[in-house]
Amino acid sequence: MALYQVRPGDLDTYIYKYLQPDERFLKQVAETIDKICTFLKEQCPYKISKAVKGGSLGKGTAVKNGSDADLVVFLNNFKSFEDQTGNRTEILTDIRGLLLKYEKNIGHQIKMTPPKTNPRSLNFQFKSTRSSDFVEVDVLPAFDALGQVTRTRTQVYEALIAAGESGGEFSPSFTELQRDFVKERPTKLKSLIRLVKYWYTEHVQRPYKPQLRSDKDLPPKYALELLTIYAWESAEKGVDFSTAEGFRTVLELIVQYKHLCIFWTTNYSFNSSRIATFLKNKLKEPKPMILDPADPTGNVAAAARWDLVAAAAKCCLQQICVKDVKTWNVKVKYLFCQVGGQ
Known part of the structure; x- marks a missing residue:
């Protein structure tokens, strides 16, 4: 049923019937994302301290047949915001190669988006089941600014401002707060x-x-x-x-x-x-x-x-x-x- 033909009092029912993702589907997707996280932690040549799921799946606002996830991987070799920009292209290229090489280990079909010049993220899609739509995933390597035990939250934001990059350049470091x-x-x-x-x-x-x-x-x-x-x-x-x-x-x-x-x-x-x-x-x-x-x-x-x-x-x-x-x-x-x- 087309949204524009729905009566105001029926919008809640419309959301439940047509927009709310199936719980089974969400569970399968979550399991796949977890599997990808575990795989990257074990196989990635760069030490990953943690991986955080953001995007609509992480926030709980996914729409049926339109799910997306930001998978932010926090790397130990990033010691500052500036490190994040200097090594990002090489790291994303290596992660891309790993996912393509070990696709069977993950257990799902993966479709890679062609790489961009100076990318901020690696974009790919996967199917949680043969019948489901593709789920879009952005992998973003980031500096774990919030995990720096020697800094207060205020000091973290002061360092972010001091880095002086264009607006939102280092937002992956704050994915947990966004989520x-x-x-x-x-x-x-x-x-x-x-x-x-x-x-x-x-x-x-x-x-x-x-x-x-x-x-x-x-x-x-x-x-x-x-x-x-x-x-x-x-x-x-x-x-x-x-x-x-x-x-x-x-x-x-x-x-x-x-x-x-x-x-x-x-x-x-x-x-x-x-x-x-x-x-x-x-x-x-x-x-x-x-x-x-x-x-x-x-x-x-x-x-x-x-x-x-x-x-x-x-x-x-x-x-x-x-x-x-x-x-x-x-x-x-x-x-x-x-x-x-x-």
Whole structure:
């Protein structure tokens, strides 16, 4: 059944029937990811201290037939953020060769994406069963910044800022914080996130992505996840809310994308003078601004074709699923940066 034909009161049922992944499938995928992690730890020539699963599978927001996982491998030979950029291409090439050579050991068909110049990650797909769709995986080698016992969280973020790389360059080091920020949300909110992501895939990515020039891109799904969380938090809706109202609120925020300036102080704050100065300058940058709650250098809404997303949102607002639905009262202070804290 097409989303746009669903009545507002039936959206929860629609999510459960058509968007919620099968538990058996999720279990099989988790087992395969664990097997890949174990394999890399045993076979990789670089000592891996730990491997962390992020992406929609790690956060609990996977959509049926559209699952993805970020597999971040923390390497002992990375002693700083700068090490992460210097050796990444060689490490990814070696991991790629291992996975292709020992595909049978993993037990599943693997499809490798052609390597890019100066890649940040290794992308591949696998099937958990013969009948399932492919699951997309990004392998990202990273410096275990949060595991440095000699540094406080504040010192870690000060070192990140001092590294001076482009925004979000070292976000894999904070995958656990990104994952937990979403994963710990109520089940119903994660279902709303699932609905927003499905709409985005079907009505934005599928029609528009093939038309984009190589130097242009659409916003990452992580930006839509954060925008949905922000709408729910700012409206103070708790665990019992109208899915249709939440969906409409997110769509209307997308239409206002030029004014969005959203940030959290969950993992970093204005208490450090260095971080405070950085944040004040960062929040003055062009909008939309959705600052990664795990990485203050990363505006996940930056440099993307939000105009296309807004056009699709305007169309959706006229459809049966949300047309005559109320919008949540989103607090204005969330829409415009209050530099100095929330």
